[in-house]
Amino acid sequence: MVSSSSVLPKVVDDAADQATPRRAKWWYVTFHNVTAMVGAGVLSLPYAMAHLGWGPGAAALLASWGITLYTLWLLIQLHECVPGVRFDRLRDLGAHALGPRLGPWVVVPQQLIVQLGCDMVYMVTGGSCLQKFAESACPTCAPLHRSYWICIFGSSQFLLSQLPNLDAITAVSFLAAAMSLSYSTISWAACVARGPVSGVSYAYKGGTAADSTFRVFGALGQVAFAYAGHGVVLEIQATIPSTPTKPSRAPMWKGTVAAYLVTAACYFPVALVGYWAFDRDVGDNVLVALQRPPWLVAAANMMVVIHVLGSYQVYAMPIFETMETILITRFRVPQGWLLRLVARSAYVAFTLFIAVTFPFFGDLLGFFGGFGFTPTSYFLPCILWLKIKKPPRFSASWLANWGCIVVGVLLMLASTIGGLRSIIQDASTFQFYS
Numbered sequence: 458m459v460s461s462s463s464v465l466p467k468v469v470d471d472a473a474d475q476a477t478p479r480r481a482k483w484w485y486v487t488f489h490n491v492t493a494m495v496g497a498g499v500l501s502l503p504y505a506m507a508h509l510g511w512g513p514g515a516a517a518l519l520a521s522w523g524i525t526l527y528t529l530w531l532l533i534q535l536h537e538c539v540p541g542v543r544f545d546r547l548r549d550l551g552a553h554a555l556g557p558r559l560g561p562w563v564v565v566p567q568q569l570i571v572q573l574g575c576d577m578v579y580m581v582t583g584g585s586c587l588q589k590f591a592e593s594a595c596p597t598c599a600p601l602h603r604s605y606w607i608c609i610f611g612s613s614q615f616l617l618s619q620l621p622n623l624d625a626i627t628a629v630s631f632l633a634a635a636m637s638l639s640y641s642t643i644s645w646a647a648c649v650a651r652g653p654v655s656g657v658s659y660a661y662k663g664g665t666a667a668d669s670t671f672r673v674f675g676a677l678g679q680v681a682f683a684y685a686g687h688g689v690v691l692e693i694q695a696t697i698p699s700t701p702t703k704p705s706r707a708p709m710w711k712g713t714v715a716a717y718l719v720t721a722a723c724y725f726p727v728a729l730v731g732y733w734a735f736d737r738d739v740g741d742n743v744l745v746a747l748q749r750p751p752w753l754v755a756a757a758n759m760m761v762v763i764h765v766l767g768s769y770q771v772y773a774m775p776i777f778e779t780m781e782t783i784l785i786t787r788f789r790v791p792q793g794w795l796l797r798l799v800a801r802s803a804y805v806a807f808t809l810f811i812a813v814t815f816p817f818f819g820d821l822l823g824f825f826g827g828f829g830f831t832p833t834s835y836f837l838p839c840i841l842w843l844k845i846k847k848p849p850r851f852s853a854s855w856l857a858n859w860g861c862i863v864v865g866v867l868l869m870l871a872s873t874i875g876g877l878r879s880i881i882q883d884a885s886t887f888q889f890y891s
Contacts, residue, residue, distance in 0.1 A: 479705075481696035486712025487719070489693045492634040492771075494686040494716070495723050499641050500582075500761070501679045502724060503731025504741040508676035510661060511732075517680050518728055524861055525684040526717050528838040531858075532687065533709050535838075536694045538845055543705075545695035547688060547833075554844040567837065570829035571688050572772045573808070578682075579765040579772075580812030583610035585742055586758040586765075593755035604813050610762070611809035617770050618777065618801040633767030638723065640744065640760040645726040647747050647754065648734035657736045674875025677868055678831075683724060686716075687834045773808075777801050831872065835865030 506514035535550055537543055544550040547568065552560035584607030591598065591606075661669060690713075699705035731743040740746045744761060747754045780800050784790040839858035848854035 479696055479698045481693075481698075483697075483708035483712040484715070485696065486693055486709055487715040488634065489689070490686050490713055490716035491638070491719050493689050493693075494684065494720055495637045495641065498578075498679065498682040498685070499637075499724055499727050500644065500742045500744055502683060502728035503735060503739045503743045505676035505679040506728050506732035507735075507737045507739050508662075508672040511659065513673075514676075514732070515729065517677060518725060521680050521684055522717070522721060522724075524864065525687070525834050526713075527857070528835060528861065529687060529690055529713055529717075530710065531838040531842045532690050533694060533706050533713065535841060535845060536691055536706065536709070537699065537704060543695060543699065544691060547691050550691060550841060554841045564837070567829065567832050568688050569776070571685065571833060572776055574829045575685070575772045576769050576808045577811050579769045580607055580611055580614075580808055581816050582742070583607070583762050583765045583769070584812070584816070586744060586761040589744060590755050590758040590762065593751045593758065596751070603816055607812050607816055608809065610765075611805065611812070613766060614769055614773075614805045614809070615802055617766065618773065618805050619797060620770070621797075633764045633771075636760040636764040638719075640757045640764070641723040641727055643753060643757040643760070644743055644747075645730040647750075647757070648730045648743070651734055651747065653734050654736060654738075659732075659736055662737055671875045671878045674871040675878075676875070678872025678875060681831045681834065681868060681872055684834050685830050687838065773801075773804065776804060780804065831865055831869035835868060836862040839865075 502518070505517075508514075509517055532547075532550075535544065539553070544553060548561050548564045550560075551564035554560060555563055584603055587610050588601065588603050588606040592600065662672070664672075694705055694709045697705040697708055727743065731739060731746075735743070735746050744754065744758050747757075777797075777800065781792075781796060784796060784800060785792050790796055839861045842848075843855070843858050846854070848858070
């Protein structure tokens with residue numbers, strides 16, 4: 458099991474963590490990578506396909522799958538790039554490559570953006586799927602606006618946030634991983650059973666050239682959001698034993714490849730079949746678009762709710778730890794239940810406020826996918842590799858890494874702009890009480 462420090466660097470001394478036994482096997486790596494990567498973002502992939510089209514959409518999914526698998530390989534190789542030293546955290550590797558002053562300032566903010574972005578998106582996802590579950594289970598009940606469902610989902614996080622650490626939510630975390638695989642399979646299988654909508658059309662939506670361009674930009678961000686396991690790969694590798702004759706990179710790579718095959722089995726069917734079934738008018742959450750059979754749709758949506766209940770805490774617990782450490786060590790706040798209650802509730806309230814204010818699932822994925830996930834998944838590993846390994850100019854390694862950097866930076870800029878524009882547009886027409 459990956460410790461709580463695996464998602465966000467700790468502020469306190471990590472010496473105690475060195476005593477943690479390294480006993481993980483390669484299949485543990487597969488489980489952890491699938492848990493970190495296969496999330497609610499898979500539900501928006503048909504929506505991204507609708508803006509990209511068959512050819513460009515499939516190419517974007519395949520290219521992102523290949524590029525992020527390559528950048529994961531880079532991080533796995535860099536884990537023990539110095540003989541006798543294991544860089545168990547991305548911030549440690551960043552400090553080694555970029556210097557003790559610059560490295561943490563480059564790496565840590567990106568990790569914080571990833572954690573905050575995931576928690577905000579999971580608030581929206583949980584509320585939306587809870588709403589769909591209620592509508593499917595009780596179609597005659599009076600409808601309730603999505604913002605209220607987000608608040609209902611968020612109230613559960615106030616309770617779960619009072620659990621002391623990640624070890625206390627182990628059962629929820631395992632259940633969340635199983636749910637992610639289950640609702641991915643249900644999503645595309647239900648689309649196949651349903652068949653395409655009447656009057657199906659896969660042509661691009663109308664509008665100005667600027668509108669079409671920004672929609673493509675936002676769709677690229679949603680694809681980027683789907684590949685989000687890089688922030689914890691070094692921490693996962695840290696759980697594997699390593700010797701000079703049997704380095705950790707071999708089982709780590711084996712488990713990562715297996716995880717990526719599972720990821721492909723989840724992502725590609727959902728993206729392609731969901732777009733095939735609902736054409737260009739598919740919503741930003743394919744489960745919400747499904748109507749029949751009602752019991753299966755309701756079950757799948759509840760699986761998503763259970764998944765994001767655990768995933769929210771997995772990403773939030775390390776932030777809780779850092780917040781409390783800073784308050785105790787720098788501001789001399791007394792340690793105890795009152796600190797935990799106030800600090801953690803304030804964080805949950807903040808993410809809930811953002812989710813209610815901007816309850817646009819697809820747009821949030823596009824924005825955070827570009828602004829937060831693209832650097833850590835697409836080009837930051839390449840920068841670290843070039844700084845540490847220093848491959849000869851114009852060699853295959855040099856060209857491959859600079860190519861990933863250029864693609865990643867362009868993707869970050871495009872998807873951030875597209876997602877932000879969509880959020881602003883939807884916010885201008887959104888009515889909380891409607």
